[in-house]
Amino acid sequence: xxxxxxxxxxxxxxxxxxxxxxxxLLHPGEALGATRAAYDExxxxxxxxxxxxxxxxxxxxxxxxxxxxxxxxxxxxxxxLLATAHDVLRPLPRHTDRVDDTTxxxxxxxxxxxxxxxxxxxxxxxxxxxxxxxxxARQGGWDCPDEMLVHWGALAREIAETDVSPELGTMxxxxxxxxxxxxxxxxxxxxxxxxxxxxxxxxxxxxxx
Amino acid sequence: xxxxxxxxxxxxxxxxxxxxxxxxLLHPGEALGATRAAYDExxxxxxxxxxxxxxxxxxxxxxxxxxxxxxxxxxxxxxxLLATAHDVLRPLPRHTDRVDDTTxxxxxxxxxxxxxxxxxxxxxxxxxxxxxxxxxARQGGWDCPDEMLVHWGALAREIAETDVSPELGTMxxxxxxxxxxxxxxxxxxxxxxxxxxxxxxxxxxxxxx
DNA sequence: AATAGTGGATAGCGACGCTATCTAACAGGG
DNA sequence: CCCTGTTAGATAGCGTCGCTATCCACTATT
Numbered sequence: 001x002x003x004x005x006x007x008x009x010x011x012x013x014x015x016x017x018x019x020x021x022x023x024x025l026l027h028p029g030e031a032l033g034a035t036r037a038a039y040d041e042x043x044x045x046x047x048x049x050x051x052x053x054x055x056x057x058x059x060x061x062x063x064x065x066x067x068x069x070x071x072x073x074x075x076x077x078x079x080x081l082l083a084t085a086h087d088v089l090r091p092l093p094r095h096t097d098r099v100d101d102t103t104x105x106x107x108x109x110x111x112x113x114x115x116x117x118x119x120x121x122x123x124x125x126x127x128x129x130x131x132x133x134x135x136x137a138r139q140g141g142w143d144c145p146d147e148m149l150v151h152w153g154a155l156a157r158e159i160a161e162t163d164v165s166p167e168l169g170t171m172x173x174x175x176x177x178x179x180x181x182x183x184x185x186x187x188x189x190x191x192x193x194x195x196x197x198x199x200x201x202x203x204x205x206x207x208x209x
Numbered sequence: 210x211x212x213x214x215x216x217x218x219x220x221x222x223x224x225x226x227x228x229x230x231x232x233x234l235l236h237p238g239e240a241l242g243a244t245r246a247a248y249d250e251x252x253x254x255x256x257x258x259x260x261x262x263x264x265x266x267x268x269x270x271x272x273x274x275x276x277x278x279x280x281x282x283x284x285x286x287x288x289x290l291l292a293t294a295h296d297v298l299r300p301l302p303r304h305t306d307r308v309d310d311t312t313x314x315x316x317x318x319x320x321x322x323x324x325x326x327x328x329x330x331x332x333x334x335x336x337x338x339x340x341x342x343x344x345x346a347r348q349g350g351w352d353c354p355d356e357m358l359v360h361w362g363a364l365a366r367e368i369a370e371t372d373v374s375p376e377l378g379t380m381x382x383x384x385x386x387x388x389x390x391x392x393x394x395x396x397x398x399x400x401x402x403x404x405x406x407x408x409x410x411x412x413x414x415x416x417x418x
Numbered sequence: 419a420a421t422a423g424t425g426g427a428t429a430g431c432g433a434c435g436c437t438a439t440c441t442a443a444c445a446g447g448g
Numbered sequence: 449c450c451c452t453g454t455t456a457g458a459t460a461g462c463g464t465c466g467c468t469a470t471c472c473a474c475t476a477t478t
Contacts (some may be wrong), residue, residue, distance in 0.1 A: 004423070013469050035424040035474050054466085056342075061466070079416040085404055086405050091294035091398075118410035133398040140261045140329045142395045150370060155364045160407035164358060164415060178286045189300075189342040193399070194361055196393075197258035197293050198369035201327035203220055204448080206373060207288040212455070224437050226457080244443045244455045263435090270435070 003029070006039045010047040019048065025050050025064050027072075049178065057185035063088065067181055074173035081168065085180040086125040105131055115146050116153045159191070212238070214247045219256040226256065227415035234259050234273050237282075242375050258387065260367045266394035272297065276390055290377065292333055294389040299334040324355050368400070 007014045020026040026046055029037035046068070053059045053067060064089040075084045109131035110122045119128055134144050163183070169178050216223045229235040238246030239395045255277070260277060262268045263310045275297040277290055318340035329330045329336055343353050372392070 002423075003425085014424095015470095016246060016466085022426090031425090031477065036424090036476070037425075044349040048349075056349060077416075079412055080415075080420090081410045087411070103233060103310060112317055112406075113297065116406070116410075117408065119413045119464060120406055120409045124406075124409060126402065126409050130399070130402035130406050132470075133402050135393075136265055137395040137399060140265060140383075140395055142300065142392060144399060149403075151371065152368060152400065153407065155367055156400065156403040156407040157410065158364055159404055160411045162360065163404075163408050165409040166415070168307050169416065182349065183351060184405075186342075186346040186349055188341070188355075190406075191365065191400070191404070192397055193335065193339035193410050194358075194365040195368055195372075195397075196348055197321075197325070197327065197333075197339050198328045198362065199291050199372050200295070200333060200335050201286055201325075201366065202369045202373040203291045204328045206291075207286075207377070207378065222437075222456095225435085228436060231457090240456095242444065242455090244457090245445075246456075 001043075003037070003039065006043055006047065006184065009044050010051070011130075012047055018127050020050060023061055025061065025068055049182070051186060052182060057089075058093075059185070061088075071174050071178055074177045076173075078169050080175070081144070081173070081177055082164070083124055083126075083179055085177060085184060086129075089181065089184060090125040105135065108135060113116065113157070114147070115149060118157075126203045163187075210248045210252075212246070212248065215252055215256070218253050219260070221256055229256070230260060230272065232270055234270065234277055259393070261391060262336060262394060265398075266298075268298075268394070279390075280387055281385050283386045285382075287378050287385070288380070290389055291373070292335075292384055293387060294333040294393060295338075298390065298393060299338050314344065317322065317344060321358070327362075327366075372396075 002035070003014055005016060007017055010017075017026065017190070021028060026043065029039040031037050031045065039048045042167075050064055054061075059067070070084050070088050075081055076104075097187050106122070112130060113120055113122045113127060134149075159176055168180070170178065210219075212223055212226060215224055219226075230237060235252065238248040238252065240246050246326060259273055259277075259386065262273050263270075268276070279293050279297050284290055314337070315331070318336045321339060321343070322329055322331045346353055377388070380388065
């Protein structure tokens with residue numbers, strides 16, 4: 001398959017594919033000569049993945065580079081899988097934030113883990129991210145009491161039960177990782193939207209006249 | 210209070226404040242002459258709101274303009290409140306998406322509402338958004354079965370119970386609206402992060418060796 | 419031999435969120 | 449009443465991002 005065909009199959013312009021090649025998001029095709037290369041199904045799939053991550057997940061080019069790098073070097077054990085997925089999806093700390101209390105940050109995440117009572121690493125991406133957004137919310141005047149955290153935590157836990165499907169253990173590592181990453185990227189907005197709809201339902205029952 | 214003071218109070222540069230004024234995000238100060246205006250606490254609060262929406266919620270300038278417009282003209286009834294909040298926070302449909310099946314979109318949202326069995330409008334922003342992301346997820350190869358939707362829906366519902374607090378009914382309309390919008394913007398990432406941590410907890414229990 | 423397509427390099431573009439500069443008006447202190 | 453400094457308002461520019469377009473030298477196909 002030549003590049004024009006790859007472009008056709010994925011509905012992505014040739015110029016953009018070249019850009020992805022340049023940026024290292026797409027692995028090079030098999031060189032057939034100085035000015036010719038062959039692309040295969042792995043390229044089609046990779047391009048689709050890139051487009052999904054960018055347009056649905058809103059990931060930056062840099063971030064997608066991290067994702068594909070992780071896919072090419074998947075973690076050794078199943079348990080590291082989600083951690084890797086979370087690492088590459090974790091939002092960058094905003095440079096506009098004050099960072100003068102990083103110690104508090106560590107304290108906070110440790111306290112959160114204790115409050116939730118879960119067997120998780122207080123230094124993992126996910127935990128740090130949680131501490132991060134809670135801190136930011138506090139700065140924005142929205143305090144999140146422990147009580148609510150525990151309540152939400154129990155619900156998040158139930159959702160996670162369905163996320164961490166047992167079949168993850170039977171897949172090849174790279175495929176499982178991609179499944180975890182894409183699943184996270186795609187289902188985050190579903191949950192957000194679902195919450196909105198649920199809010200309207202509750203509002204309709206409580207406040208409709 | 211003059212503009213330099215407003216800049217100092219909010220730690221936002223004067224040039225940026227002028228930009229916000231130009232863009233209609235910040236209401237003008239009371240003109241004291243051709244080259245002087247007075248700003249008050251409403252301006253300080255408004256600037257803080259704008260910064261929160263942009264840096265935490267990742268909202269665009271256009272979107273923030275919608276938010277402040279809604280705040281200046283709050284809905285008449287309490288029930289319209291969340292709908293208004295959801296309207297202004299709803300992500301723009303991506304122009305890269307196929308839109309040749311808008312009828313299916315309507316069908317889908319109607320079916321979703323039926324599946325969930327909630328008293329919500331199938332044409333509301335929230336419902337449309339849900340149909341939107343589910344459709345996109347399907348295109349990305351991630352099918353969301355009804356069973357999972359109902360399960361997640363029940364959990365989303367529980368979260369929403371705490372979101373739609375009874376005190377919303379006692380607040381002034383503009384304040385309640387701002388609370389709803391900021392609350393949504395700030396707590397969305399908390400839920401997302403909490404889900405990540407929960408996933409790691411489940412993974413640790415199921416897959417740790 | 420003509421054509422169409424290729425890899426590779428480089429430059430430009432349009433949107434976004436500011437940021438910097440300029441000007442004319444004005445205010446307060448001495 | 450002048451001097452210094454600030455302000456509003458207008459306009460232009462900047463840095464990043466995600467492409468997009470153009471050019472070139474080359475090569476496989478017709």
